[in-house]
Amino acid sequence: MSKLKKSFHVKARDFIRAGEASINVQNLLKSMNFDPRLIRRVAICGYEGEMNAVMHGGDGNLSVEVDTDRLTLEISDEGPGIEDIELAMQAGYSTANDDHREMGFGAGMGLPNMKKNSDQIHIESQKNLGTVVRMIFFLPEEGKTN
Amino acid sequence: MKLEEILKTLNATLLVGDSQLNKEISRCGASDLMSDILAALSEDCLLLTGLTTVQVIRTAMVAGVGAVVFVRGKKPPQEVIDMAKAQGIPLISSPYSMFVSCGRLHASNLTGLDGKR
Numbered sequence A: 001m002s003k004l005k006k007s008f009h010v011k012a013r014d015f016i017r018a019g020e021a022s023i024n025v026q027n028l029l030k031s032m033n034f035d036p037r038l039i040r041r042v043a044i045c046g047y048e049g050e051m052n053a054v055m056h057g058g059d060g061n062l063s064v065e066v067d068t069d070r071l072t073l074e075i076s077d078e079g080p081g082i083e084d085i086e087l088a089m090q091a092g093y094s095t096a097n098d099d100h101r102e103m104g105f106g107a108g109m110g111l112p113n114m115k116k117n118s119d120q121i122h123i124e125s126q127k128n129l130g131t132v133v134r135m136i137f138f139l140p141e142e143g144k145t146n
Numbered sequence B: 001m002k003l004e005e006i007l008k009t010l011n012a013t014l015l016v017g018d019s020q021l022n023k024e025i026s027r028c029g030a031s032d033l034m035s036d037i038l039a040a041l042s043e044d045c046l047l048l049t050g051l052t053t054v055q056v057i058r059t060a061m062v063a064g065v066g067a068v069v070f071v072r073g074k075k076p077p078q079e080v081i082d083m084a085k086a087q088g089i090p091l092i093s094s095p096y097s098m099f100v101s102c103g104r105l106h107a108s109n110l111t112g113l114d115g116k117r
Helices: A020-031 A036-056 A098-102 A110-117 B003-009 B034-039 B054-063 B078-087 B098-107
Strands: A004-010 A060-066 A070-077 A120-125 A131-138 B013-016 B028-030 B046-049 B067-070 B091-093
Touching: A004 A020, A004 A036, A020 A036, A020 A060, A020 B054, A036 A060, A036 A070, A036 A110, A036 A131, A036 B034, A036 B054, A110 A120, A110 A131, A110 B034, B003 B067, B003 B091, B003 B098, B013 B078, B028 B098, B034 B054, B046 B054, B046 B098, B054 B067, B054 B078, B078 B091
Parallel strands: B028 B046, B046 B067, B067 B091
Antiparallel strands: A004 A060, A060 A070, A070 A131, A120 A131, B013 B091
16 A cells, blocks of 8 residues: 555646646655655656646646655646657657747657656557556665665 | 856846855756756756746756856746745846856856766
């Protein structure tokens, strides 16, 4: 059984509030006294994933689950899905528009950056059936540090 | 280099962060791509950018950026200033271009995000 699970709503195309869910996760993990380096990695993955959902996906959720040995971050949305996951994982590949680039995103670095900062990444997506991106961060054993 | 010296070097105006003029900064990243900053070792760095949206502040929060410089004399909207204030992230506006701002900081011995000059 997990020690904690918390979910935050992510609204599609709401560029003003985009990122708030990730900041909420960051603050939650800070209040639980996790290693600041781990919190930074989780927050970066959450933020990139949240921006993806806001820009390309549909309404969805960012959730964090803490177990004894791992932390799981999941971004799910009800959007159009990713047609070619392998292509989407390539650095520089992007389907973004000018609105996305004006905010400093859409350069095709989101998924590669999420892969780099997590220990495992799983993407489930089908055309018109939404996307789930799940990232695992392994926690050091009690009393040990990373 | 202290934030106060960075202000002088960039002939800049401090928009947020009166109480942090003694903050030490040694590394700089310059980009209008927030993913570049999120992908790099950007903790406690100076972020130079031409973007003035709320996403710059959220990127700074997530990545742990030390201070933000808006180049070409740009001033962000009030909600961006308010958000930075609430988060304690210093904001600076410099009249110089991105190129000249970076050149002046490099000439003052500041390094890139990876510590290289």
